Amino acid sequence: MEAEAYRQAVLELKDRVFGYAAQLLRDREEARDVTQEALVRLWEHRAAVADPAAAKPWLLRTAHNLCIDRLRQRRARGTASLDDVAEPAADPGWSPDRPADARALRTEVERALGRIPPRDRALLLLREVHGHSYEELAALVDAPIGTLKSLLHRARARLRREVERLRMER
Amino acid sequence: MTTLLPDECRSARRALLTRADGDLPAAEAAALARHLAACASCRARAESLDATIAALRGLPPALPFPDDALESVWDRTLRAAPAEGATVVRLADRAVDGAARSPRRATWRLALAAAALLAAVLGPWLAFRARDDGRFAGPPGPQPATVAAALTPEERRAAAELRLVLQLTDRALQRSQRAAVDGVLRRGVDPALRRIPLLREIVPDRPTPRGAAVEAAR
Numbered sequence: 001m002e003a004e005a006y007r008q009a010v011l012e013l014k015d016r017v018f019g020y021a022a023q024l025l026r027d028r029e030e031a032r033d034v035t036q037e038a039l040v041r042l043w044e045h046r047a048a049v050a051d052p053a054a055a056k057p058w059l060l061r062t063a064h065n066l067c068i069d070r071l072r073q074r075r076a077r078g079t080a081s082l083d084d085v086a087e088p089a090a091d092p093g094w095s096p097d098r099p100a101d102a103r104a105l106r107t108e109v110e111r112a113l114g115r116i117p118p119r120d121r122a123l124l125l126l127r128e129v130h131g132h133s134y135e136e137l138a139a140l141v142d143a144p145i146g147t148l149k150s151l152l153h154r155a156r157a158r159l160r161r162e163v164e165r166l167r168m169e170r
Numbered sequence: 171m172t173t174l175l176p177d178e179c180r181s182a183r184r185a186l187l188t189r190a191d192g193d194l195p196a197a198e199a200a201a202l203a204r205h206l207a208a209c210a211s212c213r214a215r216a217e218s219l220d221a222t223i224a225a226l227r228g229l230p231p232a233l234p235f236p237d238d239a240l241e242s243v244w245d246r247t248l249r250a251a252p253a254e255g256a257t258v259v260r261l262a263d264r265a266v267d268g269a270a271r272s273p274r275r276a277t278w279r280l281a282l283a284a285a286a287l288l289a290a291v292l293g294p295w296l297a298f299r300a301r302d303d304g305r306f307a308g309p310p311g312p313q314p315a316t317v318a319a320a321l322t323p324e325e326r327r328a329a330a331e332l333r334l335v336l337q338l339t340d341r342a343l344q345r346s347q348r349a350a351v352d353g354v355l356r357r358g359v360d361p362a363l364r365r366i367p368l369l370r371e372i373v374p375d376r377p378t379p380r381g382a383a384v385e386a387a388r
Contacts, residue, residue, distance in 0.1 A: 005247055014240060015232035022233050032239050036246075043247035103217070109225040129224045153187040160215075160222045 001046040010039050016056075016130070017063045023125050024067045026114050034070065037152070038063040042048040061140055064122060071118045105163075112162035120155035127152060165168070178205060182212050190223055249327060 001009070017038055021031035038059055049058050055164060113121050119141075126132045127142065138148045182205045188194045189202065206213045363369045 003251065007248060009241075010243065014235040014243075018235040019231055019233040023229070028233075030296060035235060036239055036243055039243045040246045095278060102228075105221060105225045106228060108228070109222055112222075113226075124226060125229075128223065129229045130231050149191060152191065153184075155224060156187055156190055156219065159226065160219045163222050 001042075001049050001052060006043055006046055009042065009052055009059075011019045013056055013059050017059050018160060020060060020125060021063050021067055023113065023129070024064070024118065024122055025070060027164060030070055031067075034063055034066045037066055057136060060126070060132075064126075064140060067122070068118070078101065108166045109159070110165050112159050113168055115162045116158045120151070120158055122149075123152055124155050124159060125130075179209060179212055182206070182209070183215060183244070186216050186219055187213075190219065 018031055018035040021034045021038075022028050023032050025034065033043065041062055042055060042059055045058075049055055055151065113124070116124075122143070124139055127134075129148065132140075134145050134148060138145050141151070144152070182202055185194060185198055185202045189199065194202070206216055
């Protein structure tokens with residue numbers, strides 16, 4: 001990948017990588033560090049990522065792995081809960097035209113995402129928010145597609161359950 | 171209509187999750203629809219799941235990456251690349267060393283180095299400056315006072331590199347001139363002065379550079 005192709009790839013993908021990292025880590029400062037690191041690594045491995053079209057899956061996979069490392073470090077330190085961080089991942093002003101009830105549900109879903117295990121969260125984000133195919137996800141988590149679908153079913157069920165719990169707590 | 175039993179509720183709830191994947195077979199979808207029409211509990215669950223997934227799919231996939239964080243990425247990648255800047259510095263250093271070692275070759279070596287340095291710096295810089303990416307659009311011929319303020323970080327870096335090249339080239343030329351004068355003094359003036367008895371004692375011994383020693387040995 002040439003320098004100009006790298007520059008274009010970064011400009012095109014930086015917000016998406018940052019969005020994924022922020023939603024998965026539930027911490028924008030850490031997401032910023034992870035995104036920077038992933039973008040720098042793309043430059044360092046530009047010879048291996050010769051095709052600019054391969055930059056997107058490469059970057060998301062790298063960011064995903066960096067996020068998982070961060071989550072493991074958090075767990076090892078025991079300084080923060082993995083699954084219940086209050087900060088909403090999404091920008092509150094991103095879609096002001098939606099009806100109030102839809103906004104409330106979205107807020108609940110964002111909070112519920114923070115209460116399910118990180119692997120479930122990653123799978124749901126990659127599949128439902130970032131639109132990755134089953135094949136891409138299977139490669140990412142290194143699991144057969146059948147196993148992946150089971151994991152996704154469980155993740156959806158957990159998310160729905162957490163949304164219901166949040167409603168009960170209101 | 172067939173009324174499903176609680177076991178079938180469990181099957182229906184699995185079917186709901188499969189439906190979320192979008193690959194529930196038509197026959198199972200029809201059976202699920204029949205069950206939902208008859209079972210309020212499963213219907214409520216289906217509505218809850220569908221709404222949750224719809225809200226999830228409505229989350230933004232991207233968030234604006236902070237500008238200062240992006241600048242840091244450029245600093246660690248494109249700006250730190252061993253391209254123009256580092257090449258320029260290496261060429262300049264080589265020219266300085268060469269001039270000191272071999273005064274005779276200093277002229278063409280410096281000319282070659284200077285040409286390479288200017289090409290290495292000015293070529294990419296001018297190409298970069300001329301690229302139409304919108305950031306450089308504007309009226310031609312800006313006033314000198316506004317040029318510095320209008321430069322992008324990349325342009326300021328290129329300008330700094332150019333200044334460094336010129337400083338190093340100037341150093342090389344000074345060393346070359348000094349070496350050439352030393353050679354003339356050593357080979358022509360000093361021997362003549364040593365023939366004069368009064369001056370023999372005060373004529374300094376000049377260090378012989380490696381190139382001159384080789385020539386003397388011939």
